Amino acid sequence: MAWVKGFAAFRRNVPVAYAWEPVIVKAARKPVVSRRLVMWDWVQESMTLRRGLTGAKPEAVCHWAFEMVAARLDDVLSELFPGTGAVTEAWRTWWLKLRLPDDGTAAAGGA
Secondary structure (H helix, E strand, C coil), X not given: XXXXXXXXXXXXXXXXXXXXXXXXXXXXXXXXXXXXXXXXXXXXCCCCCCCCCCCCCCHHHHHHHHXXXXXXXXXXXXXXXXXXXXXXXXXXXXXXXXXXXXXXXCCCCCC
């Protein structure tokens, strides 16, 4: 799959603007297919700025990746290269967005 950057850094004297990154996915389980759900094999989101570390992933890219691997709320995320912690924070916001408002697990927090 691909993360296409609507805004990307351009380097002086470099003739090619590298404005996308490959995303390699191994699904945790088979996604549920329905007429309402179509998942794209790419996402467009601008690169992050001033996150303290080159390569920090935007929240929308992380949420897209979680959907692509068919993540569930009871899964556990292990961020191998934590860097800025952006992926772990995106996991938390994705978890909060998808959980039911009164399901009694608000204190669990996912991750």
